Amino acid sequence: PALTRRQRELLYMLTQGYNNQKIAWEMDLSIKTVENHLTALYRAIGAESRLEANNYAGKHPEVLLIPEKERQGQTDSHGESLDVLVLDDNPRYRAQLAKLLAKTWPQASVHEADDCQQAVRLAEQVKPFLAFIDVVLKEEDGIQCARRIKAASPATLMVLISAYPDREFRRIGLNAGAVAFLDKKDIDAATVRQVVEDALAR
Template identity: 25%
Template sequence: MTVRVLVVDDHPLYREGLVTAISTMAGKEVVGEAADGAEAVRLAAELVPDVVVMDLHMPVLNGVDATRQVTTDHPSIAVLVLTMLENDESVFAAVRAGARGYLLKGADRAEIGRALDGVSHGEVVFSAAIATRVLSYFAAGRSGPELAPFPELTDREREILDLVARGLTNAAIARQLVVSDKTVRNHVSNVFAKLHVAGRAEAVARARDAGLGQ
């Protein structure tokens, strides 16, 4: 059976090279390519590929949120993350969003090919370095996937989003964090921009869906 693949990456040269590499693999067919997360969601619905190869750091809609939407709307589609981001927050956020695989961009053709086969058959696939860290993390009794929703946010921005989701006003947040109202407003604006939300209500809904504001 041919594995149908949608390639998602905002860097044209890397995406082109990846499309070429996957197209030459036995039993693989690239059915589409996207340059941002929103386009990925749209094409996943239109093309229904077996696997979406997803970068994480992208414009319009980031890869974690795109992964969540694709896997929620189309449980049969496997998402294989292929990214330069190797921090724990990014790994666990992607897994929590529904990704079945996580490779770093240093992966060679053979590793990518094996991962495509694996996730398309329901397996969970990590690159060796990531797998070692994930196993160590859980062996230490930590709940990794719950740790860091919205990896694109800084720790301070995530803290402020949590307080927004708890219903605090900017002024109340400023008093609690002992910072100026203007500082809070700037952070809130940055959060809205990074999450691509239109306003406070949408940000609160997204935050609560991700477990913040409890």
């Protein structure tokens, strides 16, 4: 079966004898969320217990993914310092997101902007790998701004964020070239890590 990056990491942690509490701590998730992920993993590989999952891992070592924290000395795209742009006119939220990014992705250089003009200028200068863009800015349309950032730095992957998630916003945003659309209240360390990993896997 095709396993997600997270499921492959989970399987690796099981082979290392991690209990649910340690997995939760390592992955910045709640124990309840870990239990849900494990249930989905067991279903995906046809296992009914931790022992059966371990047996599966023993037969298919190629599916295991060593978590980034344990991949010391290995060079891959995570190891590079990559630039991330955060555009949000709320300074407190902007700082909060920048802090989450630094925590989940220590190699990231985070560049903050509070308006579209500043964001476009930064995009031209640093050509960010990833940009988090608030859809609703004070005087501006975040989706229109995303188009301008994309024009300034075509390789930048854009993630739109909004405190007012709306189906139409999502549709327009994805049509504008965004790779994801996130509800601000759902953004935590685990979500940021997933977005970054998905972007790196592209």
